[in-house]
Amino acid sequence: MAALCAVRYGAAQDTPLLSGGVGFFTNTNGGATTYFPIIEPLLAAPIGSRLLIESRAVLTEDFAPKGDGQSGYDHSHFIALTYLQGDYTVTPHLTVVGGSFLTPFGTYNERLSPIWIGNFQDGPLITGLGAMGTGTGLGGELRGSAISRPKYSIDYVGYFSASSSNEQFNAERSAGGRIDLYLPEYRLEVGASYGRLLQGTQENFVGTHVWWEPKGTAFRLRSEYAHGEHGQGYWVEADYRTEAFGGLNSWIGRFEPVFRMQQTFRINNIASDTLPAVNTQRADFGLDYNLPHNTRILTSYSRQFSSAGNVNIWETGIVYRFLFPAWKGK
Amino acid sequence: MAPKKILGSALVLGGLLIALVAAVQAQATPAQQSTVHTAPKTQIVAKQMAKSSDERGGRIFAQNCSRCHNAPDGFSPRISGTVVRHMRVRAGLSQHDAEELLRFFNP
Numbered sequence: 001m002a003a004l005c006a007v008r009y010g011a012a013q014d015t016p017l018l019s020g021g022v023g024f025f026t027n028t029n030g031g032a033t034t035y036f037p038i039i040e041p042l043l044a045a046p047i048g049s050r051l052l053i054e055s056r057a058v059l060t061e062d063f064a065p066k067g068d069g070q071s072g073y074d075h076s077h078f079i080a081l082t083y084l085q086g087d088y089t090v091t092p093h094l095t096v097v098g099g100s101f102l103t104p105f106g107t108y109n110e111r112l113s114p115i116w117i118g119n120f121q122d123g124p125l126i127t128g129l130g131a132m133g134t135g136t137g138l139g140g141e142l143r144g145s146a147i148s149r150p151k152y153s154i155d156y157v158g159y160f161s162a163s164s165s166n167e168q169f170n171a172e173r174s175a176g177g178r179i180d181l182y183l184p185e186y187r188l189e190v191g192a193s194y195g196r197l198l199q200g201t202q203e204n205f206v207g208t209h210v211w212w213e214p215k216g217t218a219f220r221l222r223s224e225y226a227h228g229e230h231g232q233g234y235w236v237e238a239d240y241r242t243e244a245f246g247g248l249n250s251w252i253g254r255f256e257p258v259f260r261m262q263q264t265f266r267i268n269n270i271a272s273d274t275l276p277a278v279n280t281q282r283a284d285f286g287l288d289y290n291l292p293h294n295t296r297i298l299t300s301y302s303r304q305f306s307s308a309g310n311v312n313i314w315e316t317g318i319v320y321r322f323l324f325p326a327w328k329g330k
Numbered sequence: 331m332a333p334k335k336i337l338g339s340a341l342v343l344g345g346l347l348i349a350l351v352a353a354v355q356a357q358a359t360p361a362q363q364s365t366v367h368t369a370p371k372t373q374i375v376a377k378q379m380a381k382s383s384d385e386r387g388g389r390i391f392a393q394n395c396s397r398c399h400n401a402p403d404g405f406s407p408r409i410s411g412t413v414v415r416h417m418r419v420r421a422g423l424s425q426h427d428a429e430e431l432l433r434f435f436n437p
Contacts (some may be wrong), residue, residue: 015409015412
C-alpha cells in the first residue's frame with residue numbers, strides 16, 4: 001500500500017495531454033444528406049507552475065450531394081486552429097490569457113462547442129450573436145474566480161481583441177466580457193455577457209444565461225438569451241439520464257433524451273450576424289446514447305419553421321472522446 | 331398543422347417531460363445501507379478524512395465539471411494536474427476548488 005501511495009504521489013501530474021474527439025456525422029436537411037467525418041484534437045501543455053499553453057484544432061471533410069440533378073457527391077475539407085492561447089496564473093483570482101481565444105460571450109462558444117460535449121450536433125441558432133464573426137478573438141483576456149464561498153461563487157472574464165485577417169487567426173476588433181454567479185446549494189448558475197464590435201457596424205451585444213441542474217439528479221436545464229442590434233433570440237435545452245434502473249451506467253441509464261427549443265427574431269435586415277434572415281422557430285428532439293469508453297451516439301430530429309419555408313432536419317452521429325498523456329513524462 | 335400549434339405542442343411536451351423526470355426522480359431515492367466497521371479506530375479516522383476529502387472533491391467535480399460534460403471513463407494520473415489547470419481556466423475554478431479537485435483525482 002505504501003509503495004502504491006509512493007508511486008501515485010510521486011507521479012508527475014503535469015504531463016502535457018492530448019484530448020479531443022473523433023466523430024462521424026450525417027445531416028439530412030430538406031431531403032439532402034451531408035456526411036462529415038471530423039477530428040477535433042486539443043493539446044494542453046503546462047510550462048512551469050504558472051503557464052499553460054492550450055490549443056484546439058478542427059479537421060473535417062464533408063461530402064454533400066451535387067446540385068442541379070447530378071448524381072454523386074462533392075466534397076471539401078477544412079483544417080483550422082480553433083484557438084491557441086497561453087494562460088498565465090498571476091494570482092489565485094487572476095489569470096491572464098494571451099493569443100487566439102474563444103470569444104467569451106454566453107455559454108455555448110466556450111463550454112459546449114467541442115464535439116465531445118454538445119448534446120446536439122448543431123449549435124444553437126443564436127451562437128453567432130456576440131461571437132464577433134469568427135467566434136475567436138486575438139489579443140488578451142483577464143479572467144478568474146472573483147469570490148468563492150461555500151454558498152456562492154462569482155467568476156469573471158473580460159477581453160480585448162484586435163482585428164486580424166490572418167487565415168488561422170481571423171478576428172475582429174472587439175471587447176467585452178462575462179460574469180457568472182453560481183449557487184452550489186441550488187445548482188443554479190446565472191450569468192450576463194456583453195460585447196462590443198469596435199469596427200464596421202460598431203454594435204453592442206448583450207446576453208444572459210440560466211443553467212440549473214437539480215441536486216441529486218442527472219437532469220440539466222440550460223438556457224440562453226442574446227440580443228444584438230439587428231437580431232435576437234434564445235434557446236432552452238433540457239437533458240436527462242435516469243438512475244432509477246441500475247444507475248447511470250446501466251443500459252437504460254445510458255440513454256439521454258434531449259429537448260431544445262429555440263427562436264430567433266430579426267430586428268432589421270442590416271444583417272451583420274449569422275442569425276437566419278427571417279424570424280425562425282425550431283424544436284429539436286434528440287436521443288443520445290452514452291456508450292462505455294467515452295463514446296456517444298447522437299441522434300436528433302428538428303422541425304424548423306420560418307417564412308422562408310419549413311424544413312425537417314435529421315441528424316445522426318457517433319463521437320469518441322480521447323484523453324491521454326502526450327508523452328511518457330517522468 | 332400550423333407552426334404555432336406545433337410550437338405549442340412542443341412546449342407542452344417539454345413541460346410533460348420535465349414533470350415526468352421529477353416524478354421518476356422522486357421515486358428513485360437511494361436506500362440507506364448500513365456498514366460494519368471492524369478496523370481499528372485510527373484507520374477509521376483516516377478513512378473518514380479521506381472519504382471527507384473525496385466527498386469534497388467529488389462535490390466540486392459534480393458542481394463544476396459535469397455542468398458542461400459527462401465525466402470521462404478515466405485518465406492517467408500523470409495528466410491530472412494538467413486537466414485541473416485547463417479546467418481552472420475554462421470553468422473559472424477557485425484555487426481551493428482546483429486543489430480539492432486534484433486531490434480527488436489523486437486520492
